[in-house]
Amino acid sequence: MRHATTVPQKLYKVLIYVVCIILALLSIFPFWVMVVNATRNTYQIQANAVSLIPSSYLANNWKVLVGKSFNPLKGFINSMIISTCSTILTVYFSSLTAYGLVAYDWRLRQPFFSFIMAIMMIPAQVTSIGFYQFMYRINMTNNFLPLILPAVAAPTTVFFMRQYLLGTLNIDIINSGRIDGAGEFHIFNRIILPIMKPAIATQAIFSFVGSWNNLFMPMVLLTDSDKYTLPIMVSLLRGDFYKTEYGSIYLGLTLTVLPLFIIYFLLSKYIIAGVALGSVKE
Amino acid sequence: MKRIIALFLACLMIMSLALTGCGKKDDSKEGSNSSDKSDSGTKTETQEPVKEVEDDPNVKVLNIWSFTDEVPNMLKKYKDLNPDFNYEIKETIIATTEGAYQPALDQALAGGGSDAPDIYCVEAAFVLKYTQGDAHQYAAAYKDLGIDVDRLIEEAEIAPYTVEIGTNPNGQVVGLGYQATGGAFIYRRSLAIDTWGTDDPAVIKTKIGPGWDKFFEAAEELKAKGYAIVSGDGDIWHAVENSSDKGWVVDGKLTIDPKREEFLDLSKKLKDNNYHNDTQDWTDAWYADMKGVGDKPVFGFFGPAWLINYVMAEHCGGKAPGEGTYGDWAVCEPPIGFFWGGTWVLANKNTKIPKTVGKIIEWITLDSSETGLQYFWANGTLNGPGGTKDAVASGAVMKKSDGTLDFLGGQNMFDVFVPAGEFANGKNLTQYDETINGYWREQVREYTAGNKSREQAIADFKQQVADNLDVIVE
Amino acid sequence: MRRRKGISYAKYGYIFSIPFILVYLIFSLYPTLFTAVIGFTDFKGIGRTDFNFLDNPFQNFILILKNPSFQKSLGNTVLIWTLNFIPQILLALLLTAWFTSNRRKIRGQGIFKVLFYMPNIITAATIAILFSSLFGYPIGPINSLFQKLGLSKEPIYFLMNKSVARGIVAFIQFWMWYGYTMIVFIAGVLGINPELFEAAEIDGASSRQTFFRVTLPNIRTIMLFTLVTSLVGGLNMFDIPKLFQNGGPDNSTLTAAVFIYNQAFAGSYLYNRAAAASMIMFIIILICSATIFFILRDKDAVLQRKLEKKHKKALRKAEKEARRATV
Incomplete structure (x- = not known):
């Protein structure tokens, strides 16, 4: 049986590689175009938006970028503060909530989980008008907190973490911790969090990318140029329609994506190894 | 599932309880707001020609809001020129892309406080909202800033359309610009010689105009030589739009001016007869036509001075005469007068430093001397010699400035742009223009592409306006 | 659950969920409610903070549903x-x-x-x-x-x-x-x-x-x-x-x-x-x-949960009856 299928099996394997390589090229393509455009000047880009061959205007574009009235380094730091804080809050509190949902037997556990599933369905955009009005009224504009604090309540992440814990959490670990006299918070911080590392890494990527690329809310909430994030600065380069510096925009986009890359590749070993999500029934 | 729904209903109840509380708070806030407004309302009722104003000595910061760094940079220059200007300039720049500038500016104006803008810039696409539309109540009359506006407008020879747009419903000037955006027809000299044996602007303007009939006669002659008269229908749109007698919305009702409706036929005629290359403005193919490498060589473009300096000169494929189409261009009067784009500078009615703000605004928009901003702007010397020359709002400044450009084969562009401003019409704008123009041009494209009948295109256009805007459609 | 012997850890379930709920209530629920409420009002135009409820509260909803x-x-x-x-x-x-x-x-x-x-x-x-x-x-x-x-x-x-x-x-x-x-x-x-x-x-x-x-x-x-x-x-x-x-x-x-x-x-x-x-x-x-x-619900699990509930109810009933009997 197995011998008979070797030839089609081999063909099938070739097919797999062909599909994977095409998909991989499709993934690299926009990044390549972006990096190449960072080395071209505005007029080359406007005449021919997509090119695979680099040009020689990288230094020029850099000059335009740093010659603006804002400081890209400052934007980088602001973006880092917002994205790092919100990512930490998301993964920590989502893990905590998920642990509370899995490890303890409490009366409102099932309703609370249903509640999380329900609010997962509320689209964020729908409420953005209300959110903005609210932040304006309580004087939270030009403040990073409205961009960071909401990260504590991330229903999707809680769901993911809960599934992970259902698959990996062993009640004996908790009990042995308790026998050693450790408090519940101590058990969570010292024993459970390390177990959750792969799930945390995966969710950290998703959450960091989302926060880093977020443009609309920061743009509306942060009007002080000292508080601008990197994506706001890049969008400012588009400024007036007849004076758009496309070369430096692409350079800015490339620089924006660079930290994401670094973080993504640092954490990607968990994506490669995979995270086991429990499918245990509720 | 029942549980989820039950829980949800419970939440809704809690929410509604919480809200009634919040609603009350809103009311009280509204009360204080309206009293603010009535205060400032009484201020403007004094109808003296020029008002003596004083600054609040405790304020040391000047807030400027803009969508590019153009005006903030002018303020820096002003600070350099006036060493006694001891305010800290706090600039807020939000791009108009992504649509974030207006919501943020609106909130800042409505919210007031020390972060509220003292000076703010608005673009032609939405200027009407801030001078005559929903947000006009925030704009200070130039007179109330101590500017002798009527005398200066005359002295500086500001084009009427700029003043019309910058005048609020009470007849006070609240905003003016620094750039002149009156439009011209910018054409290729070599194609003109090949077709008519001359490239003299005085002759060419009689070939392509006045009026669309002459324009299409010229298109036919150019076609015989294998040339397109324009790149796409977007090129003639700005001229059509601005030549109409009425704007899109009159007394809250959608109005299709016959001249704008005619755009359907003009566009169809261009497409059916192959008079253009069927490009869309701001796309790759449009830029290619500036370089002369499109499908057919394109004779000309409709545009103001900024189109020449910031767009065409960069896309012509060269930097000196003989390279690409550089130097092969000239400007003449268009078949129909129009303007396109521009920035208006407004001051907040509630500014604590009206005197300083007034001085700056006067320097930017009305100072026609050789130390005024516009003189630097026209001659390209704001940041040292050799900068980009541009048409400016003041005709008086343009008359004493040198507008010769190598790009135009040595022609002085101000010869055309000073009168161009006179023909532009500032009375047919509305605050909905950006959105409605988008819908209109899209439906015109559907019609000219043959996807729809003329009636259907108009009907769909009306439907889109009715669906998305608070405008009565009959 | 308290009836069970030993220390009850149930309260930690509540404690660990508090941050999530608090932040959710402040940053998501209020805006959601605000949005829900202004759907019934005449709140439009810029620079306004006041609004009134419409005579026909569902007018906006009807307008939207009829909007082609x-x-x-x-x-x-x-x-x-x-x-x-x-x-x-x-x-x-x-x-x-x-x-x-x-x-x-x-x-x-x-x-x-x-x-x-x-x-x-x-x-x-x-x-x-x-x-x-x-x-x-x-x-x-x-x-x-x-x-x-x-x-x-x-x-x-x-x-x-x-x-x-x-x-x-x-x-x-x-x-x-x-x-x-x-x-x-x-x-x-x-x-x-x-x-x-x-x-x-x-x-x-x-x-x-x-x-x-x-x-x-x-x-x-x-x-x-x-x-x-x-x-x-x-x-x-x-x-x-x-x-x-x-x-x-x-x-x-x-x-x-x-x-x-x-x-x-x-x-x-x-x-x-x-x-x-x-x-x-x-x-x-x-x-x-x-x-x-x-459609995708886990039928077995649902059934099991129902049975458990029934079982619990029955147990409680029995307990009550037993208590009553002793009294």
């Missing part, structure tokens, strides 16, 4: 989401099957996994601009490719074609998200008890049989999660349709979220109508998600 553009945008949203989701989930499943198969070791699968998620890193604005210039007319990379290959003589105005425009938006969504879906699926498969696979192998099941009989049923929860999150994301699709063609051509890529945005910001500041439309969308999403939950 809104109806069209709903149809577009569902169509584009379906066009993106079906291929996306199929490809993600296929890749999951390939990458988790014990028999076929795909070399370089680590790199592939990492690369497939990458389109999600880049901002939507960049991708939208990239695709509109790719399909440029009359000059553009795809057009010149078509002409070189002899597929067309005249340049084609791709973006004037409604189906093409919708197809491109669906493709971009598909391409940006299949990697994410794949990562989540792989995570689900890795969580399946390995003994199940071993048993299947011993029984002589082919890889296809294993996939359909063992893998798929066991990642049902994860599939549910993917389906619901994708539905929520898909019905709120905004960035790409807005930035790609601004809902055009002729409203063919106008999604509900773009419609809502236009109500609020396209010139008339109809916050009340935008809020009403948002709430309608929310109800639609709720109904869709509920339907999915109902």
Whole structure:
């Protein structure tokens, strides 16, 4: 049986590689175009938006970028503060909530989980008008907190973490911790969090990318140029329609994506190894 | 599932309880707001020609809001020129892309406080909202800033359309610009010689105009030589739009001016007869036509001075005469007068430093001397010699400035742009223009592409306006 | 539960959930409610903070439901989401099957996994601009490719074609998200008890049989999660349709979220109508998600839970009766 299928099996394997390589090229393509455009000047880009061959205007574009009235380094730091804080809050509190949902037997556990599933369905955009009005009224504009604090309540992440814990959490670990006299918070911080590392890494990527690329809310909430994030600065380069510096925009986009890359590749070993999500029934 | 729904209903109840509380708070806030407004309302009722104003000595910061760094940079220059200007300039720049500038500016104006803008810039696409539309109540009359506006407008020879747009419903000037955006027809000299044996602007303007009939006669002659008269229908749109007698919305009702409706036929005629290359403005193919490498060589473009300096000169494929189409261009009067784009500078009615703000605004928009901003702007010397020359709002400044450009084969562009401003019409704008123009041009494209009948295109256009805007459609 | 012997840890369940609930109440619930309430008011125009409830509180809702553009945008949203989701989930499943198969070791699968998620890193604005210039007319990379290959003589105005425009938006969504879906699926498969696979192998099941009989049923929860999150994301699709063609051509890529945005910001500041439309969308999403939950619910588990409940009730009853009897 197995011998008979070797030839089609081999063909099938070739097919797999062909599909994977095409998909991989499709993934690299926009990044390549972006990096190449960072080395071209505005007029080359406007005449021919997509090119695979680099040009020689990288230094020029850099000059335009740093010659603006804002400081890209400052934007980088602001973006880092917002994205790092919100990512930490998301993964920590989502893990905590998920642990509370899995490890303890409490009366409102099932309703609370249903509640999380329900609010997962509320689209964020729908409420953005209300959110903005609210932040304006309580004087939270030009403040990073409205961009960071909401990260504590991330229903999707809680769901993911809960599934992970259902698959990996062993009640004996908790009990042995308790026998050693450790408090519940101590058990969570010292024993459970390390177990959750792969799930945390995966969710950290998703959450960091989302926060880093977020443009609309920061743009509306942060009007002080000292508080601008990197994506706001890049969008400012588009400024007036007849004076758009496309070369430096692409350079800015490339620089924006660079930290994401670094973080993504640092954490990607968990994506490669995979995270086991429990499918245990509720 | 029942549980989820039950829980949800419970939440809704809690929410509604919480809200009634919040609603009350809103009311009280509204009360204080309206009293603010009535205060400032009484201020403007004094109808003296020029008002003596004083600054609040405790304020040391000047807030400027803009969508590019153009005006903030002018303020820096002003600070350099006036060493006694001891305010800290706090600039807020939000791009108009992504649509974030207006919501943020609106909130800042409505919210007031020390972060509220003292000076703010608005673009032609939405200027009407801030001078005559929903947000006009925030704009200070130039007179109330101590500017002798009527005398200066005359002295500086500001084009009427700029003043019309910058005048609020009470007849006070609240905003003016620094750039002149009156439009011209910018054409290729070599194609003109090949077709008519001359490239003299005085002759060419009689070939392509006045009026669309002459324009299409010229298109036919150019076609015989294998040339397109324009790149796409977007090129003639700005001229059509601005030549109409009425704007899109009159007394809250959608109005299709016959001249704008005619755009359907003009566009169809261009497409059916192959008079253009069927490009869309701001796309790759449009830029290619500036370089002369499109499908057919394109004779000309409709545009103001900024189109020449910031767009065409960069896309012509060269930097000196003989390279690409550089130097092969000239400007003449268009078949129909129009303007396109521009920035208006407004001051907040509630500014604590009206005197300083007034001085700056006067320097930017009305100072026609050789130390005024516009003189630097026209001659390209704001940041040292050799900068980009541009048409400016003041005709008086343009008359004493040198507008010769190598790009135009040595022609002085101000010869055309000073009168161009006179023909532009500032009375047919509305605050909905950006959105409605988008819908209109899209439906015109559907019609000219043959996807729809003329009636259907108009009907769909009306439907889109009715669906998305608070405008009565009959 | 307190009746049980030993220390009760139940209170920690509450304590650990407090931060989530607090933040949710402040930052999400209030804005949601605010949005819900202004749907019933005359709140429109800028610089206003006051509003009154309408005489007919449902007026905005009726206006929106009757609005032809809104109806069209709903149809577009569902169509584009379906066009993106079906291929996306199929490809993600296929890749999951390939990458988790014990028999076929795909070399370089680590790199592939990492690369497939990458389109999600880049901002939507960049991708939208990239695709509109790719399909440029009359000059553009795809057009010149078509002409070189002899597929067309005249340049084609791709973006004037409604189906093409919708197809491109669906493709971009598909391409940006299949990697994410794949990562989540792989995570689900890795969580399946390995003994199940071993048993299947011993029984002589082919890889296809294993996939359909063992893998798929066991990642049902994860599939549910993917389906619901994708539905929520898909019905709120905004960035790409807005930035790609601004809902055009002729409203063919106008999604509900773009419609809502236009109500609020396209010139008339109809916050009340935008809020009403948002709430309608929310109800639609709720109904869709509920339907999915109902169809994909784990029937055995539900049954078991019901039995448990019954059992508990019976126990309590018995306890009560016993107590009464002793009194």
